[in-house]
Amino acid sequence: VKTEGIRSIYSHQIAVRAGVSPAQVRRDLMAVGYSGSPNRGYEASELLHSIEDFLYDPVGQNVALVGIGNLGRAILAFFSSRRRRLNVVAAFDTDPAKVNQVVHGCRSYPMHELPRVIHEQDIRVAIITVPADAAQGVAEQLVEAGVRGLLNFAPVTLRCAAQVYVEHMDLSVSLEKVAFFARRRLAEGRKA
Amino acid sequence: VKTEGIRSIYSHQIAVRAGVSPAQVRRDLMAVGYSGSPNRGYEASELLHSIEDFLYDPVGQNVALVGIGNLGRAILAFFSSRRRRLNVVAAFDTDPAKVNQVVHGCRSYPMHELPRVIHEQDIRVAIITVPADAAQGVAEQLVEAGVRGLLNFAPVTLRCAAQVYVEHMDLSVSLEKVAFFARRRLAEGRKA
DNA sequence: GGATGTGAATAGGTTCACAGCG
């Protein structure tokens, strides 16, 4: 989202930028509850404000990360650069060599401090970047400590209580998906 | 997928492992074209074989990665460890200090060699881990060179020809999604 | 005229439910 001197914007303009249909945009904006005017479209800053009200917690959320490997560190770096409503405020690892330091602006703790830190910082969202065989156990510890949303990078499907929202980001699966559909498009292209 | 001494398996067993419904499993297996027998279920190794035939290119695919930052390196490390059908065989970056070396088992090249390497290695899938403002340009270079599938980690929506399959992995968006639904579940939990 | 908001139609994907078979 950018403020490039634009005051008002029409649904079809938003549509091409997001790569979706104008009807889609209008219906989604119905959901957030902001109405534009037919002659001027949507007033940009007010629209943004409405969307933010709809999406975000009034009080910024704290996030934890478990697993300070290559991927974990990359993600910490990614989020440390751009301050946003969601802040990764604590990282955990089993390796004693990796804990009690500051990694990309984020304090790291040993696993046994996880429940205490989660409670103290009121963390309800966590990122899992541990090896596959440790993921389910970590997830259970996090949920036990009060976390209600998980972003899982480990290549296993986590089994959690229904009240926990789990988003699975599997690099292998995604890449295979791309390879699969790319191959398919290539085949279609040939016969068309 | 694991070989833990299991010969045959029923759809509902697959279902709980994958966290989906048994009907879903059966319908998906229809698509790959493998039929189980009612009394024994699916014969594990044959099923795997059929799925692989359906999913994968007979000849292993080569993959390129553009953007050797923190995230790029983490992904290289991730794929170097586990040899699979998809191999990341080339990495690219604009930074002269990062090119012409071997990063996590993957050779790195300067950007201007991209078209040549893509052609020589017959690469049709690429991973984009460059900053947001460079992503669209990189995508165009890749497509121009013959790539037909993109896995994009940059926080921008890429605009590409229809014959190119683009998968967008946006860490920020995913994390916000988790935070949003976690909050929602929490609210539902309270009133229920 | 051109854009919005929205009911109605449509498409896509999931679940139901049952015939058939071992």
Next chain:
DNA sequence: CGCTGTGAACCTATTCACATCC
């Protein structure tokens, strides 16, 4: 009996189309 394969019902999400307003 219990499981598979699959037509049919169902539900969600997208798109169409049009009344409405500036």
